[in-house]
Amino acid sequence: MRVPRTRQRPTVFLGQPQKRSPNPRPRAFSISLTTWRRILSRNTDEFCRNTTIHGLKYINNSKLRSSDRLFFGIALLAVVSFAVYLIQDAFDKWNTTPVIVGIDPELTSITNEPFPAVTICNLNQALVERVVHLSNDSSEYAMLQMLCRRRMDVVKTAPSSANSSNWEEFIMNISQTCQSMVIGCRFGGDDYECARLFNPIVTDEGLCCVFNMLQPRFMYRKSVPLSHRNVSLPPGFLSVNWHAELGYKRRGPLEGVDLPLYPRRGQGTGESLGLSLTLDVRADAYYCSSSSSIGFKIALHSPNESPNVREIGVLLAPGMETKLRIDPAKILTEKHLRWVDQKYRRCLFRNELKLHWFAHYTQRNCVAECLSRLLMLHCGCVAFYMPRLKRNDTICPVGKRSCVELVRLRTIEAVESCLEECLPSCFDLSFSITAYSTKIAFGGFNQIHPNTHWNFSEKYVERNVAVVNMYFKDPTFRASKQTEFIGFSDFLSCVGGLMGLFLGFSFLSIAECIYFALIRPCRTCSELRQLRQDQEEKEKPHIIPRIMPPQGNIKYISAANWFQAEMAHPQPQRLHFNPA
Numbered sequence: 001m002r003v004p005r006t007r008q009r010p011t012v013f014l015g016q017p018q019k020r021s022p023n024p025r026p027r028a029f030s031i032s033l034t035t036w037r038r039i040l041s042r043n044t045d046e047f048c049r050n051t052t053i054h055g056l057k058y059i060n061n062s063k064l065r066s067s068d069r070l071f072f073g074i075a076l077l078a079v080v081s082f083a084v085y086l087i088q089d090a091f092d093k094w095n096t097t098p099v100i101v102g103i104d105p106e107l108t109s110i111t112n113e114p115f116p117a118v119t120i121c122n123l124n125q126a127l128v129e130r131v132v133h134l135s136n137d138s139s140e141y142a143m144l145q146m147l148c149r150r151r152m153d154v155v156k157t158a159p160s161s162a163n164s165s166n167w168e169e170f171i172m173n174i175s176q177t178c179q180s181m182v183i184g185c186r187f188g189g190d191d192y193e194c195a196r197l198f199n200p201i202v203t204d205e206g207l208c209c210v211f212n213m214l215q216p217r218f219m220y221r222k223s224v225p226l227s228h229r230n231v232s233l234p235p236g237f238l239s240v241n242w243h244a245e246l247g248y249k250r251r252g253p254l255e256g257v258d259l260p261l262y263p264r265r266g267q268g269t270g271e272s273l274g275l276s277l278t279l280d281v282r283a284d285a286y287y288c289s290s291s292s293s294i295g296f297k298i299a300l301h302s303p304n305e306s307p308n309v310r311e312i313g314v315l316l317a318p319g320m321e322t323k324l325r326i327d328p329a330k331i332l333t334e335k336h337l338r339w340v341d342q343k344y345r346r347c348l349f350r351n352e353l354k355l356h357w358f359a360h361y362t363q364r365n366c367v368a369e370c371l372s373r374l375l376m377l378h379c380g381c382v383a384f385y386m387p388r389l390k391r392n393d394t395i396c397p398v399g400k401r402s403c404v405e406l407v408r409l410r411t412i413e414a415v416e417s418c419l420e421e422c423l424p425s426c427f428d429l430s431f432s433i434t435a436y437s438t439k440i441a442f443g444g445f446n447q448i449h450p451n452t453h454w455n456f457s458e459k460y461v462e463r464n465v466a467v468v469n470m471y472f473k474d475p476t477f478r479a480s481k482q483t484e485f486i487g488f489s490d491f492l493s494c495v496g497g498l499m500g501l502f503l504g505f506s507f508l509s510i511a512e513c514i515y516f517a518l519i520r521p522c523r524t525c526s527e528l529r530q531l532r533q534d535q536e537e538k539e540k541p542h543i544i545p546r547i548m549p550p551q552g553n554i555k556y557i558s559a560a561n562w563f564q565a566e567m568a569h570p571q572p573q574r575l576h577f578n579p580a
Helices: 033-050 066-096 139-148 164-174 335-339 363-378 398-409 411-418 442-448 458-464 488-503 507-539 559-568
Strands: 011-013 099-109 117-122 182-187 190-192 199-203 206-211 275-280 296-301 314-316 320-333 428-439 465-472 476-484 546-548
Touching: 033 507, 066 488, 099 320, 117 199, 117 275, 139 164, 139 398, 164 199, 164 206, 296 320, 296 428, 296 465, 314 320, 335 476, 363 398, 363 411, 442 458, 458 465
Parallel strands: 320 465, 320 476
Antiparallel strands: 011 546, 099 476, 117 206, 117 296, 182 190, 182 275, 199 206, 275 465, 296 314, 320 428
């Protein structure tokens, strides 16, 4: 029996596959230093040929002679050096001189600003009838001699009290009251009771009388001086916390209340709408004078500032009528200058430095506290009129008078040591005055005050009475305004102009530099890496099964193709014959 022949399929032997990690990582391709240099050289060449910066295309041009390229290189270095010098100069101006004081283009009305605070002091330190009974060995007598600035034997004098309340109480008991000193008041065309307008205050000139000063609860941060504890307002006025930076601002439940504000505003121009006062010096009651004359001292200051009558006060003589023409001066500062360093703008905003005694920062208030600290440092005490920064600060006794005078006479050196701390206010209001005086005519005086009960004689008026009129000359004034001298935009424009003038440089040139120095080289390197990775994938040997045909010819196919061939053409079933 013939056995049918079947077509034998080649025997297939699979090669051993290589072991691979479960998560194969792509091979990292590094760029050699030579390749980097070629990339940068090519980008630099193209940048020099296409950039807007002057001179680079000539320096990079290999077709020019070396001497020509050297010439343009030297020229470029010289231009860059000069531009850098000018830019450095512009930067120094912008950094060290950021503020310039100019004139505010808007006019300021005197009716929007407070009338100046007026402090008046009698040169007489004590009424003779109130101190004549003091014994020479009493502590009150020692205190009196200090007020009169007289020399005395410290050893024979009883030690004076170091309590500030005792000092203020003693001064108020022996001095002339405001009611008897200011006997006639007229403000804004209306007559007022002087005792309601003027309040007592202890200063370096003894007991004085002040008008239009902030209320004590707004003026002081800590304890209120004894002389200011019973301050009252005229009926129908509303007290506000005025500040040169904030102005008149009503807050809280009284915001909509329509009442005249205190400190009082300027009412208008001229004598009729100013402040007119009639003063009685009481020359017969003089015990001692703080000066070598008889009369008054008057000082005009900001309502939130302590008076400095002794140093800046103007004398008013009895028997004379004095006219004081007020010239206001105001300093404003742009709010964004707050971010400029204090050492460059040379001023302080209201909340940048908090004082210990005063609630409002002004340079005068700061200097007063600074001098008080100097006295505590050198003498261990403070003068009776100075701020008490701590509760346990003592008043200097008679024995420390020489130390106090030594510090006071060296006020210039002392103030200079405080100037770094006590910078001017960025918002400030001050007043200067021009004084004119003439003798009082008795007949004219009686005609101006016909309804008074004074019944002064001509001799008494000539010796004791002084008349002073304070008024504004103009209804508006121009304030000084601190603005940026060179702002950031000005500095940027200056730098851009210099760079464009000398180099042809602009912001687009910055974009060119970034593109040719960073973006393009990085992109080129990335493309090179991707290209090498693709080439390696093509050249990588594949693992294939081995097929051995019957005649010994070897054919290589992929494992995937072999698997598909086996599934499509299964091996036929073999026939088994029984040999029997």
